[in-house]
Amino acid sequence: MQTDRPGVAAARTRLLFLLLLAPALLWLVGLIVLPHLELGVLSLRARVAPRQYEASLAQYRTFFEEPLYWHTFVRTAVMSIVATALTLLLAFPVAWTIAKIVRGRTRSLLFVLCLIPFWVSETVRTLGWMILLRESGVLPGLLVAMGLTAVPIEMLYRDATILVGLVYTSLLFMVVPLIGALETLDDSLIEAAYDLGGSGLSIMRQIVIPHAAPGITAGCIVVFMLTLGNYLTPTLLGGKNSLWFTEQIYTQFITRFNWEQGAAFGFLLLVLSTAIVWAGLKLAGQRFGEVMQRA
Amino acid sequence: MIPSLPRPAWLRAGTAAYALLFFAFLFLPLAVVAVFAFNDAPYPAPPWRGFTLDWFIGGAAGRTGLFADGPLLHSVWTSALVAGWVTLLSVLFGTANAFLIERTRFRGKQALSLLMLAPLVIPGVILGISILAFASRVAQFADDSLGLELDFLRPGLPLVVLGQFSYIVAIATLTITARLRRFDTTLEEAAYNLGASRAAVLATITLPYLKPALVGAAAISFLMSFENFNTTLMLVGSDPPLTVLMYGRMREGASPVLNAVSLFLMLASALLALSLLRRGGVPDTR
Numbered sequence: 275m276q277t278d279r280p281g282v283a284a285a286r287t288r289l290l291f292l293l294l295l296a297p298a299l300l301w302l303v304g305l306i307v308l309p310h311l312e313l314g315v316l317s318l319r320a321r322v323a324p325r326q327y328e329a330s331l332a333q334y335r336t337f338f339e340e341p342l343y344w345h346t347f348v349r350t351a352v353m354s355i356v357a358t359a360l361t362l363l364l365a366f367p368v369a370w371t372i373a374k375i376v377r378g379r380t381r382s383l384l385f386v387l388c389l390i391p392f393w394v395s396e397t398v399r400t401l402g403w404m405i406l407l408r409e410s411g412v413l414p415g416l417l418v419a420m421g422l423t424a425v426p427i428e429m430l431y432r433d434a435t436i437l438v439g440l441v442y443t444s445l446l447f448m449v450v451p452l453i454g455a456l457e458t459l460d461d462s463l464i465e466a467a468y469d470l471g472g473s474g475l476s477i478m479r480q481i482v483i484p485h486a487a488p489g490i491t492a493g494c495i496v497v498f499m500l501t502l503g504n505y506l507t508p509t510l511l512g513g514k515n516s517l518w519f520t521e522q523i524y525t526q527f528i529t530r531f532n533w534e535q536g537a538a539f540g541f542l543l544l545v546l547s548t549a550i551v552w553a554g555l556k557l558a559g560q561r562f563g564e565v566m567q568r569a
Numbered sequence: 570m571i572p573s574l575p576r577p578a579w580l581r582a583g584t585a586a587y588a589l590l591f592f593a594f595l596f597l598p599l600a601v602v603a604v605f606a607f608n609d610a611p612y613p614a615p616p617w618r619g620f621t622l623d624w625f626i627g628g629a630a631g632r633t634g635l636f637a638d639g640p641l642l643h644s645v646w647t648s649a650l651v652a653g654w655v656t657l658l659s660v661l662f663g664t665a666n667a668f669l670i671e672r673t674r675f676r677g678k679q680a681l682s683l684l685m686l687a688p689l690v691i692p693g694v695i696l697g698i699s700i701l702a703f704a705s706r707v708a709q710f711a712d713d714s715l716g717l718e719l720d721f722l723r724p725g726l727p728l729v730v731l732g733q734f735s736y737i738v739a740i741a742t743l744t745i746t747a748r749l750r751r752f753d754t755t756l757e758e759a760a761y762n763l764g765a766s767r768a769a770v771l772a773t774i775t776l777p778y779l780k781p782a783l784v785g786a787a788a789i790s791f792l793m794s795f796e797n798f799n800t801t802l803m804l805v806g807s808d809p810p811l812t813v814l815m816y817g818r819m820r821e822g823a824s825p826v827l828n829a830v831s832l833f834l835m836l837a838s839a840l841l842a843l844s845l846l847r848r849g850g851v852p853d854t855r
Contacts, residue, residue, distance in 0.1 A: 294669040297662045302684050305735040306691075309699035316702055368591050371584055374571050384588070386846060391595050393838035395796040397815045398831040401613075401823065402598025405605055410614040412601055445595070461571050468574050495690070503692025506798050510819055520694045520799070527698050527803065537702065540695045551690055562683065 310544075316537035333538035343522060343539070350519040351546055353433070354501040357440040361448045361497050362490065364441060369452035374461070385453070392446040400510050403439055404430065407511075431513040439507040444500060448493040455489025456482075491558040495551050502547050519543055599835060606828035613825045624825040635829040641814065645830070647726065648810040651801075652794035654730045655737055659790040660783055662734075663741030667779075670742075671749045686743075688736035697803025700732050725806035732800040737793050741786040748782035788845055792838065 320330035337343045372384050391399065406412045407429035414426035429435060459482065467477045483490070508518035523543065526536030555562060605613040609621035611631065621627075627634035635641065670682050688696065701724065708722035721727040752775070760770045776783075798812045805813050815827055 291673050291675070294665050294673060295675075297665040298669055298681065298685070301662055301666075301735070301738055302681070305700060305731060306684070306688055309696075309703035312703040312706055313695070313699040364591070367584070367587055371588050375584065377572075384592075386842070387592055388595070389846075390839055390842055391599055393792060393842045394599060394835050395812060395831075395838075396798060397796075397812045397819070398602060398834055399598050401815070401819060401827060401831060402600075402602040404819065404823070405601045405613050405828075406598060408614070410612070412615055415615045442594070442598070461573060464571055465573060499690050499692065503694055503799060505694055505802065506816065510816070520692070523694055523698065524802070527701070533702060536698060540698050543692060544695050547690065547692060562686070 313537045313540055316534055317541045319534060321534065327534075333535050334542075336535065337538060337542065346517045346519050346522055347542065347546070349517055350502060351550070353437065353440075354498055355550075357437055357444065357501045358494050358498045360437065361441050361444045362494060365445055365448035365452055365493070369449050369456055372449075373453045373456035374459075388446065388449050396443055396506055399443065400439060400507055403435075403442070403511060407435060430511060431515050433512075433515075436508050436512045436516060436518075439511040440501050440504060443504070443507055444497040447496045447500060451489040451492040451496075452486065453489075455486040455492075459485045487558050488560055491554060491560045495554055498550060498554070499547055502543065502550075602828050602831045603835065606825055606832045608825060611824065613823055613828050624829040633824075633826060635826055635833075638826055641811075641826065641830060644809055644811045644814040647808055648795050648812070651726060651729055651733065651810055652791045655733045655794035656787050656790040658730070658734050659738040659741040660745075660787050662738045663745045663786055664779070664783065666738070666742040667745040667749045670746050671752075685739055688739045691736070693736070693797070693799030694803060696735055697732050697800040700728065700735065701803055704728055704731075723806065724804055726808055728804040728806075729801050729810065732804045733794045733797050736800070737790050737797075740793065741790055744786040744789065745779065745782045748779055752778055785845065788841060792841065 317333050318329055318331070319327040320332040322328055337347075368388070372381060372388070376384060404411070407414070409426050409428040409430075411429070414423070414429060417423045418426055463481055463485075464477055467481055472480070503520060505518070505520040505524065508516040509521055512518065519539070520543070523536050523539045526532045526539060551562075602613075606624055607620050607622070608617060609619040609623070623629075623632050623634055625634050626636055628637040666685065670678070670685075704722040708719045711717040711719045711722075756774055756778075757770050760774050765773070796812060798816065801810055801813055802816070809817070811830070815830070818824070818827060
């Protein structure tokens with residue numbers, strides 16, 4: 275008995291370890307790794323006869339040969355980058371106000387006010403924008419009442435509308451990491467820079483932005499990723515003109531049941547998203563793990 | 570810039586005006602959704618035709634209120650059911666993952682914990698289609714070689730639960746790990762020294778300490794599952810959860826009954842958010 279103990283204890287520790295490891299492996303292998311391998315395999319084959327497939331690059335060839343597909347792809351990427359930049363511009367002053375200017379109760383109140391809209395489903399928020407912007411909606415009616423336009427104008431189904439919706443949906447994911455980054459900036463650094471003759475602009479460029487860089491990167495990555503993969507906002511606010519790439523994936527996969535083509539599109543979107551996230555990290559000199567902890 | 574430095578009056582006024590506009594922008598869409606739930610008109614659009622509760626309790630033809638709208642109520646139940654399962658699975662797996670990351674050492678742990686973050690940067694649509702394709706392959710294999718009909722691997726609620734779980738568990742893991750990391754392990758050692766068993770220590774020391782994180786993770790999981798659209802859309806069968814049903818109706822031209830159900834969603838979210846914040850819980854919704 276006395277000599278057996280360490281062996282038993284080691285075996286129990288080992289068993290406990292395996293019990294803890296099993297859920298993680300089940301999740302990551304079963305729901306992440308294998309499904310994505312399956313997606314890759316699907317995208318690299320073509321149907322030659324019913325239930326007959328062979329390896330081929332036909333799906334990717336279609337993507338490059340059909341202008342609609344790669345136009346949509348590029349358009350989605352560009353609009354996501356624009357939306358991310360706009361979100362950063364809009365969110366920064368508010369994050370600054372909450373982190374640096376207001377104090378005490380006002381501050382907690384403003385922070386909670388920022389959070390609340392995002393606890394509500396994206397579907398509800400998009401419904402709100404549709405009621406505001408459609409031809410018979412609130413804003414076109416208001417413009418007519420103010421005498422700015424003669425007849426109500428349709429404000430849905432425009433690129434600008436899609437951008438408004440995307441920026442709106444993304445704001446929180448920018449504001450929270452920005453506040454986190456700005457809070458840790460010591461006010462005395464700004465005061466010192468001011469005493470040494472720094473102007474608002476130079477303080478911003480040389481002190482605030484370098485300090486907030488991790489938060490900015492985290493916010494931008496999350497916002498970009500969410501925008502690129504968004505489906506609801508572009509299709510509802512953009513209608514048939516939205517030309518969003520996730521919509522192409524849906525059409526191929528669900529409507530046309532062309533899984534091979536849909537898988538290829540999915541893989542291309544994944545590569546694009548990974549590439550831009552990676553480039554963003556490189557540019558800001560950040561590491562993925564640390565950034566995700568912040569976000 | 571900051572209060573301790575001299576700020577010109579225009580800058581102060583500008584900051585206040587900007588903050589005001591920003592919050593107006595944030596709340597405008599929610600406000601119109603709420604207001605038009607009470608408009609006495611068949612479409613959620615101006616002009617204002619008077620106050621009515623028809624969109625909540627009405628039952629007349631063309632005026633089906635929320636509580637008479639069978640499919641809509643059923644979809645709320647479906648969403649709650651899915652969210653319940655996702656929450657349960659996410660908190661259980663998230664807790665196991667947290668202990669794995671914080672309490673064990675093994676080769677490849679660094680890589681594994683990075684992989685755990687991957688679902689957060691994979692677009693939801695792609696998570697959906699990849700799980701759909703893989704599940705279909707497994708079902709096909711079971712059918713062809715074993716003669717088994719695995720219906721739960723065809724599009725439907727079990728797949729929706731798996732799809733949502735695949736990334737929500739990553740968020741639960743982050744939340745629980747963060748709290749477990751700050752735990753003072755000498756408390757456990759003291760309990761062991763006093764003769765407590767492993768199970769007793771877990772039940773009386775470690776889990777009570779983790780409770781706020783567990784509650785927070787559960788609330789966030791439930792909310793994210795209830796609101797999920799992208800992944801759900803790819804995996805849904807004939808039984809749509811609320812977001813998918815609302816999406817379908819919004820494409821056809823909405824009736825104010827959607828505003829009515831949205832109002833309830835807003836109230837529920839606000840209550841949940843406020844109770845969590847009051848507990849000093851998690852301000853992070855990711």
